[in-house]
Each structure stands twice: as C-alpha cells, then as structure tokens.
Amino acid sequence: MSKIIEVNKLMKVFGKNEVLKDISESVDKGQVICVIGPSGSGKSTFLRCLNLLEVPTSGNVLFEGKDLTSLNEKDLNQLREKMGMVFQGFNLFPNMNVIENIKLAPIKVKNMSDTEADKIASNLLEKVGLADKAVQYPESLSGGQKQRVAIARALAMDPEVLLFDEPTSALDPEMVGEVLKVMKTLASDGMTMVVVTHEMGFAREVADQIWFMDQGYIQEKGRPEDVFDHPTSERAQDFLSKIL
C-alpha cells in the first residue's frame, strides 16, 4: 500500500512548551488511524500540523510525496483542499445556510459553477441524512446535525484524507451515534481517515491502527485488539485502565 501522509522527526514547540517532541509516522491510503491519549498530550496539535494549520518547529510533513513545509501559500492552499478537517466545535459558517456552507469552497477554490456545486452539495446532504435541512441556518440545527453538515462540507472538496479532531466530544450523548454512523460509512467506503477520539468502541471497530500519544511522543501503536487488550507501555496501561 502507498503512503499518503508521511511525518519525519516532527517537532512543535510553543514558547518553552515542547508539545510534539519527535514524531515519525506514516499513513497508508485507505487506512483509518485513531489517535488516543490524555488531554493536553498534543493530539490536536499533531493533527493541525498534518495540514499545516500549525507550522511545525522542525521536521517535515509529506503529503503524496510533497513536503508541505517547503510550499508557498498558494501551493499549500491547493494541497489543503485534499485534506478535509472536521472540528470538535463544528465551525460551520453562521452567515451562510447549510447548502451555502457546503458550496462555498467548491465555488471559490475549485471555481465550480453554482449548479454543479449545488448538485454535489445535495448529494452529500442526502448521504449524511440532512437533505431536508439545505436552506436552514446552522443556528437552528442540533449538534449532531451540525457535525454531519461539517463532514459533508469537508467531503465537498473530494479530499484524499479526512482529519477528525474529537468530532463527537462536544455532542450530547444521544447524538454521538448519528455522527459515528456517518464516519463508519466513510471508513467502509475506503476513505483515508485520521481520527482523534475518546470513543474507544468506535476506535476498536473501525480503526486499522491505534496510535497512543503521550508527552509529545506516539508511545504505542498497533492493531486495536493489541493496543486495547495488551498495552505494553505503562502509560498506555494507565490511560486505558482509567478510560475503559
């Protein structure tokens, strides 16, 4: 299988806070990676370094073989559209209705015609089960619905990879299921995904690999049944005993 993302000796420092110390990993095409770890361990920062929303202090991030850290703004914008991102706080644009949220990037970035974008957006809304919400504004949607719109919005750019940063952490428990269901469908359709999550059930079921992150390193990685049932490092054991 071909590597789609490759990270070499990635370091990220905020002031004196060494958040990512030395990470070298890779993601294969079609793979689903779930990143777990205690709060503050640098999971979000790692994810944001992958699409260069955060500029690494040192090291490289390669996407389809191209080193993102050496690109200029314009080329970076072009590569970013291939890496969709879904946030904990949804970050829908409140000044646009649901379908406008989804159409914005295809029209502005891909110069798609309005009708073409409309067709894509409608299909995606169908896919996430929100066809009837097209002209509503985000403020009138529930958390679960917002997150499904956000996923549709990311999918509208037809990305190669989707990055999820705790997509269900801000949701009421009864809405977690509907979002995870959409994500499972994506995974089974072969989408490459890197998911930061605390949903261990989901991780166990869907992930090809679990990465356990702590203190700026990926401390442990492997198939879900290995990491969850037989963690080798003390830190992973400790973390899992608390969370499971």
Place this chain on the structure above:
Amino acid sequence: MQINKKWVTGILIALLMLLINVGHVNAASDTSLKDVKDKGTLVLGTSPDYPPYEFQTTVNGNDKIVGFDISIARKIAKDIGVKLVIKKMDFDSLLVGLETHKIDMVISGMNPSDDRKKSIDFSDVYYNGKQMMLVNKADKDKYKKLNDFSGLSIGAQTGSLQYSMSKEQINNVDIKGLAKVTDLILALKSGKVTGVAMEEPTAKAYAQNDSSLAVVDPGFVSAADARGAAVGFAKKSDTLVAAANKSIKEIKDKDLINKTYLPEASNYLTKNTADNTMIHYWKYFAKGIGYTLLITAISVVVGVILGTLLALMRLGKNKIIKVIAVSYIEFVRGTPLMIQVMFVYFGIGMIVNVPALLAGIIAVSLNSGAYIAEVIRSGIGSIDDGQMEAARSLGLSQKETYKSVIIPQALKNIWPALGNEFITLIKESSIVSIIGVTDLIYQMKMVQSATYKGIAPIFVAMVLYFVLTFSLSKLLNYFEGKMKHV
C-alpha cells in the same frame, strides 16, 4: 509605542519644513499684481456675518454675499481688470488664508492693528467707523461711559480690535470673546453680557433691525494706526497693495461708501429682515442639509474602505505595514478633527490647491477611517479562530476567507457600533463650517446674521440634526434586522 511616536514626529517635522519652505519661495519676490492679472481672478476672503460690511442675502432665489466691503472688492477687481471670486471663511481663518495663498486679499471689516501687520500687509484705511457699544435698550441710560462697564461682562469678536481696545480701556472688565457677531448678540439678549463692542455701522444695523437693542457711544479712544478698516494682503504684495490704494483713493475722493455702497447694503438689509421667518429661509437650511449629508455619506463610504484596509494592515503579519497602520490610527485619534480639517485645507492646500468642500470631505474621511478601523478590528477579533481554521482547511486563501467568512460576520457584530460612528459623523462633520463649507451649521449662522435672530435658527438646526440622526438610526435598525444571517 515609543518608537512609533518618534517616527510620526519625524515625519510631521519634515512635512512642516516642506510647507514653510514652499511658503518662503512664494513670498520671495513681489509678483503679486502680475499673478492676479495672469490668472484673471482676484480671490477675496471674507466672513459674511458682519452687516453692513458683508453679509448673505438671497437675490432671485440665489445666495449672494453683499455689503459695502464687497462693493469695494468689486471696484478693486474691476480697476485691476480681473474677475472677483469670493471665498467665505471664518474670521479667524482669514489670516491663515492669506499666508497660505488660498485667497489674494481680505476685506472683512478688518482693522490694520500692529499685531496683524506682523503677519500681513494692509492697504490704506478705506473706512473709519467709530467703535461703539451695543446694549439692550432697557439699559441704554445706565451705560454711557466706558467705565460704566467696569466689573461687568461684555462681548467682542475674538481677535478683533474691539476686543483688545475694551481690554485696555475699560477697568476690570470681563470680556467674553466669540467668533461670530450673531453669537455675541445672542449673549447680549440673554443677559450673558451687558454690552457688545463693535463698529458703528454694524451696531447701528443691528439696532435698526432689532427694537430691543440700542447703540451707545462710550468714547473708545482709537490708536492712530489702528483706526478704521483696511484691505489685507499677504506679505510682500506691494504692487497689489498699490493697486488697491489707487481704487481706495478714488472711493474716498468720491465718497462712494456713504453715497452709494452703504445705502445699497442697507437696502439688502431691510429686504433681508422684511420677512425673517424661518420658513422664508428654508432654502438655506435645505442647502445646509444637502452638504452635511453629502460630506457624511462620502466620508462613511471612504471611511469604511479605509477602515477595513487599516484594520487588515493592523492584523496582518508584516511588521512595517502594521506600524504604519497603528501610527496612523493613533495619530488621527490623538488629534482634534478641527485641526485636521484646518491642516488639510491650509496645510496640504499650500502644495496642491484643494477646494474647501473637498478638503472637508478628505479630512472627515481620513478621520472616520481611523475610528472605523478600530471598530472593524474589534469586530474581526470577536470572530472565533475556528472560522478561519475551517475555511483554511477547505483550501480557501486568507483573502477569500476574510471576504466570504470573517468580514460578513464581523460586519454584523459591529453594525451597532458602526451605526454610532455614522451618527457621530453627521454631527461632527459640522466642524467643516470653519473653512467655509456651507453645511447645516454654517447655513444656520448665515440665517442668524441675515435675520438678526439668534435662537430661532439654532432651534431649527437642532431639530433638523435630530431628524437626520433619528431617521438614520431607524434606517440602520432596519438593515440590522435584515442582516440576521449575513
């Protein structure tokens, strides 16, 4: 910030040096008469609120400045063989107008005092009015001599001869200086002052048109050099002064002022006061509203564009651009709008000739840009970082993100604050009246001096300003409602 301030000071000093130098070059040799002849116009600066010297009236529906000073100006222009152009200005601004060559001469009932002679040249005296005191008719018999005013308050035009004479010749008197004669009359009638020192013809005109006022001659002693009114010119304008003196000699020889000019002026005066209801002057107010709205509208548009630009400059990464934006904003917010208006009109006006209206619009726009920049910056700051991240992760450029995502939301958040700024602008733009832009305030003063009524025009202007700001705030509320999702 320390560095920024030094930097701004440096630029300012450089700019001032430049202005001073330009001034010197212009004054180096006397080509004044030739210059006037070459351009074919003689530009008169005057403050038309001083009947019967100069005041505004309506002839066949058009505003016109008349008075015996204007007749003299016409004669001088005609004798030179050029066209007369009249520029209205505050009395206080006239000297600066000459020094900056905005105008060629001043005829505005101005006395050739020693102080003034330090900065400008004067013609021979063309009219020798005595200094009088205007009082309320009821007090007429109480105040006969100068020292009857001792220990009391009297009024005089700021910077006028009457002001300094009163100060020197009346013991222990409290002088209230105001720029406009109309305001002085108001102070007199409302009992704020017991008398107003002014020239005989003016005092008489007011007494004639207002039965509650009377003129007394308290016996002011005029210094020999400062008696009467003369025509003012920029320094080193000997040839132009000589030309004016020739005309003045003829005027005096033929006694034209008393025989022709003054009667003509009085004629206009009685016509002015024949119907001095506010309705009769609706055109004055309408014109004032027109200019106030024009200045405000343009300044708002330019201000929003400039403000957005400055806010983005300030939020951007480039240090130098940031410093420029911050310095500009801090400097503009740290100086009064009045000074900025005068700086643009007189200061910049020395390098390129900017008409008063344009100068006013430029100054108010530049000013509102700085304030709006801060409003917009806080609006952009109030937008969650997640919005920028979401847009960037979709591949939108920073510019496109601002345009489609950030600014529309920021605009909605700051709409009330922007609305306030617009409303403030309607009111603050009134400051342009000092350079003679005929906005609502200026027109109000014109009506005051034309009708000899102090309060009524103020009341009308106040109501009009309120109607303007109130309808604007209603209009903004309407748009705010419409903008729910924008």
